[in-house]
Amino acid sequence: MKKSAMLLGILLVLSAAVYAQTATVTEFSGKVEYRLGGGSWQAVDSGLELPLNATISTGFGATAVLSVAGSRIDVGQLTRLTIEELSESGSTVSTGVFVPVGRVRASVEERTDRSTDFRVRTAQSTAAVRGTEFETNGWELSVSEGIVEFANLAGQSRTVTATQVSVITDGGPSDPADELNNQADIGDEGGPDEFQNGPENTGYITVRWQ
Amino acid sequence: MKIVRALTAILTLALLAGCYFIGDEGTATVGIELPEPGSESTTPGEDIPALTRIYVINGGSLVPVGDGTPYLELSSLNEAEERITEVSVGPVPAGSGYEIVVAFGNADDGTGVFVPVEYAMTSEPFAVTAGQTTTTPELERLPSPFVPVDRADTLGEDLLGVVFTGDGLFTATTGTVYAAPVSALNSAIDFADGGSPLPSDYTANSITLGAVRSVGATPWLNTDNGLLPYDPDYTGGPGGSGFFTEFDNRDEVPGYNPDERDWNVLDSGAFVFPTTSDPELTQYVGDVFGYFQFDGGLGGIWDDAGTRKWMNPADMQDLVTGQPILDLDVQLNGTVQAFIASKLGAFLMPQTLLTEQQTDDDPRSAAQRVLDESTFFEVTIDDVPVTITHVSIGSEADASLYLGTPRGALTIPTGEIESGEPIEGTFVDETESQAVVELTSTGDTVVVLTRHYVVYSTNGGLDYDREPLYASSVGEPSDMLVDPVSRVILISGSQGLVGINY
Numbered sequence: 001m002k003k004s005a006m007l008l009g010i011l012l013v014l015s016a017a018v019y020a021q022t023a024t025v026t027e028f029s030g031k032v033e034y035r036l037g038g039g040s041w042q043a044v045d046s047g048l049e050l051p052l053n054a055t056i057s058t059g060f061g062a063t064a065v066l067s068v069a070g071s072r073i074d075v076g077q078l079t080r081l082t083i084e085e086l087s088e089s090g091s092t093v094s095t096g097v098f099v100p101v102g103r104v105r106a107s108v109e110e111r112t113d114r115s116t117d118f119r120v121r122t123a124q125s126t127a128a129v130r131g132t133e134f135e136t137n138g139w140e141l142s143v144s145e146g147i148v149e150f151a152n153l154a155g156q157s158r159t160v161t162a163t164q165v166s167v168i169t170d171g172g173p174s175d176p177a178d179e180l181n182n183q184a185d186i187g188d189e190g191g192p193d194e195f196q197n198g199p200e201n202t203g204y205i206t207v208r209w210q
Numbered sequence: 211m212k213i214v215r216a217l218t219a220i221l222t223l224a225l226l227a228g229c230y231f232i233g234d235e236g237t238a239t240v241g242i243e244l245p246e247p248g249s250e251s252t253t254p255g256e257d258i259p260a261l262t263r264i265y266v267i268n269g270g271s272l273v274p275v276g277d278g279t280p281y282l283e284l285s286s287l288n289e290a291e292e293r294i295t296e297v298s299v300g301p302v303p304a305g306s307g308y309e310i311v312v313a314f315g316n317a318d319d320g321t322g323v324f325v326p327v328e329y330a331m332t333s334e335p336f337a338v339t340a341g342q343t344t345t346t347p348e349l350e351r352l353p354s355p356f357v358p359v360d361r362a363d364t365l366g367e368d369l370l371g372v373v374f375t376g377d378g379l380f381t382a383t384t385g386t387v388y389a390a391p392v393s394a395l396n397s398a399i400d401f402a403d404g405g406s407p408l409p410s411d412y413t414a415n416s417i418t419l420g421a422v423r424s425v426g427a428t429p430w431l432n433t434d435n436g437l438l439p440y441d442p443d444y445t446g447g448p449g450g451s452g453f454f455t456e457f458d459n460r461d462e463v464p465g466y467n468p469d470e471r472d473w474n475v476l477d478s479g480a481f482v483f484p485t486t487s488d489p490e491l492t493q494y495v496g497d498v499f500g501y502f503q504f505d506g507g508l509g510g511i512w513d514d515a516g517t518r519k520w521m522n523p524a525d526m527q528d529l530v531t532g533q534p535i536l537d538l539d540v541q542l543n544g545t546v547q548a549f550i551a552s553k554l555g556a557f558l559m560p561q562t563l564l565t566e567q568q569t570d571d572d573p574r575s576a577a578q579r580v581l582d583e584s585t586f587f588e589v590t591i592d593d594v595p596v597t598i599t600h601v602s603i604g605s606e607a608d609a610s611l612y613l614g615t616p617r618g619a620l621t622i623p624t625g626e627i628e629s630g631e632p633i634e635g636t637f638v639d640e641t642e643s644q645a646v647v648e649l650t651s652t653g654d655t656v657v658v659l660t661r662h663y664v665v666y667s668t669n670g671g672l673d674y675d676r677e678p679l680y681a682s683s684v685g686e687p688s689d690m691l692v693d694p695v696s697r698v699i700l701i702s703g704s705q706g707l708v709g710i711n712y
Contacts, residue, residue, distance in 0.1 A: 060696075205298065207349070209349040
């Protein structure tokens with residue numbers, strides 16, 4: 001009896017320590033498929049629950065929304081996403097996805113009763129978040145809300161806050177404070193507004209756009 | 211042997227007819243990465259691409275308007291951090307036929323490649339008057355329809371071409387081949403990271419669709435050291451790689467002296483003989499028939515149960531330089547005939563050449579017989595003969611032939627070919643003055659790739675749409691792959707691989 005109770009207690013502890021969740025497809029449009037492990041591709045449906053190691057793939061113009069542990073993942077077109085971690089222990093909700101190609105936007109629920117460990121891994125980087133909203137394609141991370149730790153494969157990381165952007169460079173994630181300036185100092189200014197001293201038989205073109 | 215040679219000719223020509231198309235194996239859409247969303251904006255919540263590039267096109271050429279570049283590049287924002295919406299370029303030569311493409315995007319942080327996310331362009335050509343400034347109407351800014359394919363591996367790479375074997379997508383630079391295992395182009399394409407470098411003594415000139423008897427369809431890298439098939443699952447190559455370096459075993463070439471030849475292969479193609487019920491042909495099922503082209507010459511290969519037989523090459527070095535055959539298409543429905551664009555001119559191979567055996571008492575070589583019995587035809591634009599570089603048979607209903615030339619894409623009625631008279635071509639809409647890079651047609655789908663645009667029709671040529679390549683990151687285009695089922699076009703170029711859903 002005592003051994004049974006002990007065994008039961010052990011099982012209860014283990015189940016509380018690692019409670020496997022699923023990611024649910026709440027919305028989708030266009031051609032969206034999934035497969036389990038190395039199985040064959042199948043079409044998704046609303047309400048489909050994807051377990052650990054499932055991969056979802058979107059086609060041209062297709063999108064999908066996944067819900068996991070109260071957080072939301074918007075999967076962009078032409079994106080492949082594999083669920084690497086889904087667990088909820090007594091104190092931490094852990095979610096990990098791998099995105100080798102494409103783009104995702106994640107809105108991570110900030111919980112007061114437990115901490116959130118949400119990671120998006122790509123071929124170039126890992127973004128780890130705590131109660132925030134961000135978007136990444138692996139090279140560039142833009143944060144809409146909250147705080148995101150953005151790291152390259154060498155483990156060099158930066159903390160990126162709301163409205164900031166960081167990109168992966170050879171030296172690691174760039175300083176968000178520099179990113180606003182990096183792409184501004186480029187190019188030539190436009191030509192003269194009026195025709196001035198051009199060669200004979202030449203003219204100018206003024207190009208206008210929205 | 212003559213039977214085999216004739217058979218090789220037929221099947222090789224049939225192979226080439228399918229070179230640029232994906233088989234209808236349920237392909238749907240191509241999976242490619244999203245472009246960068248645009249630069250960070252000074253206005254919270256608004257993403258504005260950091261860079262604006264303006265391209266001025268006239269007569270099929272870019273008119274230089276930048277400082278050392280063929281485009282004008284500037285920041286998308288002025289000093290007040292407001293979006294710039296008007297720029298003057300010039301001076302440019304006075305004249306008609308001007309077109310403008312404006313691309314808005316960002317420089318990729320790793321490669322520096324400009325990746326457009328939006329674009330605008332003029333809808334009609336306009337004229338520039340000497341001594342005056344011509345103002346365009348306000349151009350509509352649209353999202354770029356192009357998306358880079360696996361930018362992590364291909365963005366910034368000078369890609370020679372793109373090939374689909376039915377279970378894999380392949381592209382290559384001169385020194386690396388990239389492979390993505392896909393059975394249908396309906397999801398994101400993810401090439402194996404970094405690609406596979408070619409063996410050290412091989413430099414690729416191009417990549418084409420070939421076959422290996424033990425594997426099936428495989429890409430063939432045409433290199434300066436012969437043919438080099440590749441299969442990612444093969445481990446018998448140098449260092450356990452997937453390269454079939456023993457493929458062009460020169461010892462098997464009958465009557466061929468490798469010391470007198472240069473095995474610099476420029477182009478090739480091959481296929482596996484399909485299952486057939488014809489008792490005379492069943493012996494060839496599973497064999498590989500192929501061809502290759504070198505400078506001024508054309509050779510063939512027949513892989514029979516692992517023994518490769520290399521045909522005596524047709525040496526035309528006294529007549530042509532480079533690859534003799536530029537393009538061809540074979541009509542197999544009803545009358546069997548082949549249309550060929552070559553350095554010697556464009557000609558029609560009649561059915562008799564393709565279906566009847568050369569008699570044993572005919573002293574002519576196979577190549578001479580082809581030249582003697584084919585019908586050469588001349589095509590003109592405004593009564594001026596034009597060089598034909600690409601051919602593609604149009605729909606059966608309109609009995610036309612699509613032709614690519616350095617001056618644009620044309621159509622001609624196939625019924626006029628055997629008249630012996632020059633045939634005045636009709637321009638394919640939106641292609642006049644544009645040198646054709648690739649051209650293909652199947653059913654009602656016609657796609658023309660030029661230096662500046664991809665032009666397409668889905669109703670058999672009644673209407674055409676076009677998109678400027680400057681709205682993409684592809685650079686100078688090299689090759690095109692069209693899937694009319696999923697309506698996807700893949701374009702390889704000097705700066706990577708892009709896709710468009712048309």
